[in-house]
Amino acid sequence: MTRTAEFRGSRAARQPSGGTLRPALAVLGVILVVNLGLATANTLIDSPWRLDASPLRLAGHDEGPQAHLRPAAGWRVDQARSDPNPLAAMSNLTLTHGATTMTLHATPSRATPPALWRDVQRQLTQRPDITRVGPPRPVATRHRARGLQAPLTTSNGGGGVAAVYADGQLAVQVTAYGRDYPRQAKAVAAMLGSLRFTSEGA
Amino acid sequence: MADLRIGWNPTLPRQAAGWWLAAGLLAVGAWLTGHMLAAAGAQAPDVAAGLLVGVASTPYLLVIYWLDPIVRKPISLLAGALIWGGSAALVVFQPAGMALGGLLPKLGSLQLTQAWGPAITAPPFEEAGKLLGVVLLALVARSSFHSPLDGMVYGAMVGLGFNLVETAVYLLDVAAQTQGSGQAGAVFGQFVTRMGVGGLTTHVAFTAISGWGVAYLLTQTRQPRVRRRAVAAGLFLVPVGLHVGQNADPTKNAIDSRFGGVPVWELFLGVLTIALLVGLYVLGVRIQRRQLRHAAASGLLTPAELDALTSRRARHRARQQARATSGRPGDRLATELQHTQLALAVRLAHGTDHDDPALQRLQRNALTLRQELRAAAGRPHDPATTAPHDTSTTPHQPP
Numbered sequence: 185m186t187r188t189a190e191f192r193g194s195r196a197a198r199q200p201s202g203g204t205l206r207p208a209l210a211v212l213g214v215i216l217v218v219n220l221g222l223a224t225a226n227t228l229i230d231s232p233w234r235l236d237a238s239p240l241r242l243a244g245h246d247e248g249p250q251a252h253l254r255p256a257a258g259w260r261v262d263q264a265r266s267d268p269n270p271l272a273a274m275s276n277l278t279l280t281h282g283a284t285t286m287t288l289h290a291t292p293s294r295a296t297p298p299a300l301w302r303d304v305q306r307q308l309t310q311r312p313d314i315t316r317v318g319p320p321r322p323v324a325t326r327h328r329a330r331g332l333q334a335p336l337t338t339s340n341g342g343g344g345v346a347a348v349y350a351d352g353q354l355a356v357q358v359t360a361y362g363r364d365y366p367r368q369a370k371a372v373a374a375m376l377g378s379l380r381f382t383s384e385g386a
Numbered sequence: 387m388a389d390l391r392i393g394w395n396p397t398l399p400r401q402a403a404g405w406w407l408a409a410g411l412l413a414v415g416a417w418l419t420g421h422m423l424a425a426a427g428a429q430a431p432d433v434a435a436g437l438l439v440g441v442a443s444t445p446y447l448l449v450i451y452w453l454d455p456i457v458r459k460p461i462s463l464l465a466g467a468l469i470w471g472g473s474a475a476l477v478v479f480q481p482a483g484m485a486l487g488g489l490l491p492k493l494g495s496l497q498l499t500q501a502w503g504p505a506i507t508a509p510p511f512e513e514a515g516k517l518l519g520v521v522l523l524a525l526v527a528r529s530s531f532h533s534p535l536d537g538m539v540y541g542a543m544v545g546l547g548f549n550l551v552e553t554a555v556y557l558l559d560v561a562a563q564t565q566g567s568g569q570a571g572a573v574f575g576q577f578v579t580r581m582g583v584g585g586l587t588t589h590v591a592f593t594a595i596s597g598w599g600v601a602y603l604l605t606q607t608r609q610p611r612v613r614r615r616a617v618a619a620g621l622f623l624v625p626v627g628l629h630v631g632q633n634a635d636p637t638k639n640a641i642d643s644r645f646g647g648v649p650v651w652e653l654f655l656g657v658l659t660i661a662l663l664v665g666l667y668v669l670g671v672r673i674q675r676r677q678l679r680h681a682a683a684s685g686l687l688t689p690a691e692l693d694a695l696t697s698r699r700a701r702h703r704a705r706q707q708a709r710a711t712s713g714r715p716g717d718r719l720a721t722e723l724q725h726t727q728l729a730l731a732v733r734l735a736h737g738t739d740h741d742d743p744a745l746q747r748l749q750r751n752a753l754t755l756r757q758e759l760r761a762a763a764g765r766p767h768d769p770a771t772t773a774p775h776d777t778s779t780t781p782h783q784p785p
Binding site for chain 1: 479492493525
């Protein structure tokens with residue numbers, strides 16, 4: 185027997201919690217409305233970085249020993265080379281879809297100030313072999329940004345720039361976040377979407 | 387003797403909507419969280435970090451378990467709160483948080499997103515996700531909520547679960563970042579930050595505060611509804627505000643840089659959080675004691691017995707006294723009497739009807755134990771307390 189004497193509830197005290205249907209439905213409703221409402225708003229609200237259709241379905245699961253991206257139907261992984269360093273897991277990935285080849289380059293950094301991406305954009309724009317450059321996009325997910333509060337760095341966020349080469353190749357430069365593949369993949373999808381190359385062609 | 391041992395209530399109707407909702411969300415949350423952690427991989431440092439977090443959580447568990455001086459919480463509900471915090475709370479509003487993160491650069495700017503994204507997108511959804519655990523506990527086991535302290539305890543447990551898993555994820559990240567270069571030191575530094583002072587002044591405290599508000603809304607039914615709702619809403623918004631403050635990097639950097647890098651902003655928020663937590667705890671204890679006094683006013687407890695019930699120290703002293711006069715049997719009887727009287731008082735404070743069979747059984751048990759204790763001490767029977775108390779003539783004075 186315990187030596188203390190706190191009331192620990194009795195079976196009789198724990199009366200059946202009947203009548204929970206309405207509150208439970210209310211709770212479920214709040215969860216659905218908040219999540220679906222914001223997700224829908226995010227999808228519908230247009231912006232310079234509007235994503236109408238991502239040509240690649242990118243997911244955060246390892247489909248093979250090297251690539252952390254899963255191409256959608258019609259796309260084929262030509263080359264996927266990864267680095268043993270987990271931060272550079274998506275170091276180089278080439279995919280093709282018909283005549284279009286896309287190369288993903290990853291930068292093993294979690295702390296890229298926005299200005300860096302504007303510089304990258306400027307540099308890409310000045311290159312003669314590049315015809316179009318997408319706007320720099322932040323990789324602004326909550327988890328990612330919070331992860332950057334680690335003492336190693338003081339700057340927040342990552343980002344990326346997508347570009348189309350004159351020969352039709354696409355290049356996407358993003359910050360890599362080795363252990364956060366879903367968001368990394370989402371960021372890449374965002375880069376691709378910023379170019380709208382499915383509707384306009386590469 | 388009254389049956390005081392209880393885990394999860396086996397008589398709880400499984401068809402109750404609240405139970406199914408909580409079970410479903412917990413299952414989905416656990417699956418998603420497990421998936422997230424599995425995707426992070428498990429290397430030796432990660433396992434070590436996980437063990438470190440587990441060990442460090444022990445003092446928190448003990449403090450939370452002993453937080454309520456009167457009502458010991460069922461382990462099953464505490465475990466449910468912990469698991470909710472470490473699983474479903476992390477993901478239940480994650481889509482909304484991510485969507486808001488996507489909306490920020492569209493509606494605002496990249497600069498706004500970079501600077502204020504964590505402060506805008508994380509706090510409301512994280513705090514809501516955690517508080518939802520307390521709300522669902524109240525749906526599933528409404529009768530386990532007697533005073534605001536109940537919400538504080540369950541809320542703290544939810545916050546602890548949340549902090550444990552979030553800390554584990556952070557440690558995994560730091561371990562990956564610093565692979566091969568001062569990894570142990572970096573992981574340990576992050577660990578101390580998250581589980582030391584940070585552990586007390588962040589998620590545990592935040593949800594303890596908002597849980598207090600929910601329990602106040604549910605239990606203080608004699609207060610005007612508007613007031614109860616205002617308290618609950620306010621005590622949800624306050625932790626959200628504190629959380630925003632902690633994630634507000636521009637403010638933090640600006641203030642800290644003024645003081646030569648000393649984390650003044652974090653200290654200020656930490657002290658504010660602790661002060662609020664302590665204030666609410668003291669208020670909760672007072673409310674609990676007032677409830678007991680009202681229960682005692684119905685004549686079922688003597689003033690001396692009530693005094694002996696309202697704190698651990700007083701109860702211990704009463705048992706020691708019984709042991710001194712009646713030996714070990716006296717100690718045992720005093721303990722049982724205290725259990726029964728507390729059950730009685732809490733039930734009365736909860737507004738249980740005096741005709742309730744369980745209440746009457748507890749009342750008879752209390753009278754019997756009291757007589758046995760007197761007999762063990764060699765004192766004559768008190769006729770006034772031998773006969774069962776006639777509850778039908780006792781004016782009921784709920785708290």
